[in-house]
Amino acid sequence: MAVVRRLTNEEMKLAVRLSDDTFRDAEQTSMGTAFPFIFSDAAAHLSYGAFEADGTLVSFMGLVPWTMRIGAAELSVLSLGSVCTAPSARGRGYASQILQQVYAFARDAGASLLLVSGDRSLYTRSGCASFGRVLRYRVSPAQAGLLDGARIGPGSVREAQPDDLFALQAALASRPVRYRLGVNELGALLRAEAFASILKLSQRVLVHEAEGRMTGAVVIGVSRKSDGFGTMLEHTGDPPAVAALFGEAMRRFGLAALDIPVPWHERELQAQLGGIPAETENHPGTMRIADGAALIEQLRPWFAERGDISDLDLRQQEDGRWLLGSRGGPPPSVYTSQQLIRLIFDCAGARDEPAPGGVEAFKHLFPVPFPYTAGLCYI
Known part of the structure; x- marks a missing residue:
């Protein structure tokens, strides 16, 4: 049984080695060079890994914080990338265990969104979805x-x-x-x-x-x-x-x-x-709403620019679905994570059902624009 925890600065060297073995060949620079905000000694390391009893790092997920400007609004966003597991340790559920800790950390840290570089079922079955339109x-x-x-x-x-x-x-x-x-x-x-x-x-x-x-x-x-x-x-x-x-x-x-x-x-x-x-x-990868209340609060300056002063409220139910509405207004509309991300960020080509009722009430607020995620800041 491996232990899942955040890496220390010294252990990031192990993460570079595992990432290079997984993703790079002789024609490419090391992941440690290409992704300094994950691996550099100067970075505030937020990344997680799974360690076997002898201290071997067998699975890793790199995590980088960003601030994104959307008009007058500032979103606190985390990017997840360099996700890798040693061949000998695959199929043991380590990636799922790490991901749950990443989700909890994102919420506790005040992030509103988590950007994920992949679109595998590992992510989509736990609330990540395609987003945006490019x-x-x-x-x-x-x-x-x-x-x-x-x-x-x-x-x-x-x-x-x-x-x-x-x-x-x-x-x-x-x-x-x-x-x-x-x-x-x-x-x-x-x-x-x-x-x-x-x-x-x-x-x-x-x-x-x-x-x-x-x-x-x-x-x-x-x-x-x-x-x-x-x-x-x-x-x-x-x-x-x-x-x-x-x-x-x-x-x-x-x-x-x-x-x-x-x-x-x-x-x-x-x-x-x-x-x-x-x-x-779509934008490359997927997105997960880390904290609905934080997302609405961070977007309020954007809503204000649209002339909206309503008290918008976004809450997640125990079954994973979301309630979006205005406090004191009509009953909130219910959305799956995929439907909600499609509504807020205009997901193109989504295969889920169209968003249920209530969309008309939010047309003056959504979609929210988003910077392209596969540019200089790609993780």
């Missing part, structure tokens, strides 16, 4: 001309340099929906290349400047092979400048295709990409 554009070289930079007027395009870090952080911080990142956090994530390393891509940053101002910036994962694949990991700035940088990335890096995932709420950038076909999909 339009994924795939640009071919023939379509790159549709992103012609002539629309943005004079300016210059170049690759970012270390002395751009403050300007880049300020530009990213100007977005109304985002992970909240300080300068040091941003620098660490640019060096780490977390999601890019999973796809065996290298990370490149292009910026557009006009009249001494950074008008746009994009972070692109670029294939190390000639005429390869690229994917957009982060962007900020004026939508025409951002679109022009996508076209420049196609040409400059010789890309045969560039994937551009754009969350549903970024309408202006979607308009700039209007001539390019897009497919609709």
